[in-house]
Amino acid sequence: DQQVKQNSPSLSVQEGRISILNxxxxxxxxxxxxxxxxxxxxGPTFLISISSIKDKNEDGRFTVFLNKSAxxxxxxxxxxxxxxSAVYFCAASMNRDDKIIxxxxxxxxxxx
Amino acid sequence: xxEITQSPRHKITETGRQVTLACHQTWNHNNMFWYRQDLGHGxxxxxxxxxxxxxxxxxxxxxxxxSRSNTEDLPLTxxxxxxxxxxxxxxxxSEGGGLHYEQYFGPGTRxxxx
Numbered sequence: 001d002q003q004v005k006q007n008s009p010s011l012s013v014q015e016g017r018i019s020i021l022n023x024x025x026x027x028x029x030x031x032x033x034x035x036x037x038x039x040x041x042x043g044p045t046f047l048i049s050i051s052s053i054k055d056k057n058e059d060g061r062f063t064v065f066l067n068k069s070a071x072x073x074x075x076x077x078x079x080x081x082x083x084x085s086a087v088y089f090c091a092a093s094m095n096r097d098d099k100i101i102x103x104x105x106x107x108x109x110x111x112x
Numbered sequence: 113x114x115e116i117t118q119s120p121r122h123k124i125t126e127t128g129r130q131v132t133l134a135c136h137q138t139w140n141h142n143n144m145f146w147y148r149q150d151l152g153h154g155x156x157x158x159x160x161x162x163x164x165x166x167x168x169x170x171x172x173x174x175x176x177x178x179s180r181s182n183t184e185d186l187p188l189t190x191x192x193x194x195x196x197x198x199x200x201x202x203x204x205x206s207e208g209g210g211l212h213y214e215q216y217f218g219p220g221t222r223x224x225x226x
Contacts, residue, residue: 006154034214043116043202043217044155089154098143098162098208099170100215104154 003027004092006103014111019077021106023090026071030092034100035064035075038087047088048075077108085110114139118203118218125225131190133221135203142208144186145215146170146178148199155202161186162208193225 005024013019023033031052036044050057050064050073057064063076077084090103116137125131135144146158157170159178167178175197177189190197200222204215 041220043204043219045217046214049214098206098213099145099157099160101157102147102155104152 001026002103003030004090004101004103006090006106008106009104010107010109012109012111013080015082016079019075019080019084019108019110021075021077021088021090021108023073023075023103024071025073025092027092027094027101028071029094030101031095032093033064033066033073034091034093035062036089036091036102038089038105044089080110082110082112084108116203116205116216116218118201118221121219121221123221123223125193125223127193127195127225129193131193131223133188133190133201133203133223135186135188135218136184137203137205137216137218138184139205139207139216140183141205141216142183143206143215144180145204145206146176146186146188147202147204148172148197149202149220150199158188158201159186190223193223195225197223198225199223 034049035047037047038044048062066073087105087107089105091100093100119134145160147155156172161180202220203218206215207213
């Protein structure tokens with residue numbers, strides 16, 4: 001049973017606009033959430049994370065929002081740039097466990 | 113610079129053959145992980161290790177094995193390759209200690225089983 005769900009396989013956004021990628025999770029024991037970015041023929045790279053004690057974390061153009069009651073998190077990219085075209089994986093882990101559970105990914109296309 | 117490498121980057125093998133994929137990291141990380149990436153499935157955990165001589169099964173461990181004889185390496189062995197194991201394989205490492213350190217990924221190995 002999928003514990004981390006990314007229900008949008010792909011998303012297209014105009015350059016300069018906001019990209020919003022969504023993620024839902026089912027396991028209430030998750031207390032740390034991460035987003036990874038992956039370009040073709042490369043390994044995933046860490047983008048941003050958030051602890052369950054927070055509801056927002058910001059790093060430059062990237063902001064992650066966490067809604068624990070809804071078991072939902074989202075990644076906002078503002079403004080979107082061509083280099084943001086990639087696959088984005090949502091991931092989660094539990095307290096004191098170094099394993100990470102990944103979602104299936106969302107492919108983001110930034111349109112010129 | 114510290115890094116994580118995988119070899120080979122591409123491999124074609126026949127059904128039934130034993131195959132070993134190498135993973136080497138120079139960060140001195142305690143934790144190492146193997147994932148496979150398939151269309152429609154994202155990244156699925158195969159095996160992982162929290163230190164030398166420690167190995168654990170992940171979500172999709174059947175048909176795979178790992179051994180950890182030193183900190184730097186975690187080779188992944190396919191005992192008898194099957195067509196269902198055609199995939200892209202990623203190795204990752206992290207500092208560990210249950211403190212939610214992010215994982216650093218290698219560039220991947222594309223394996224085709226014919």
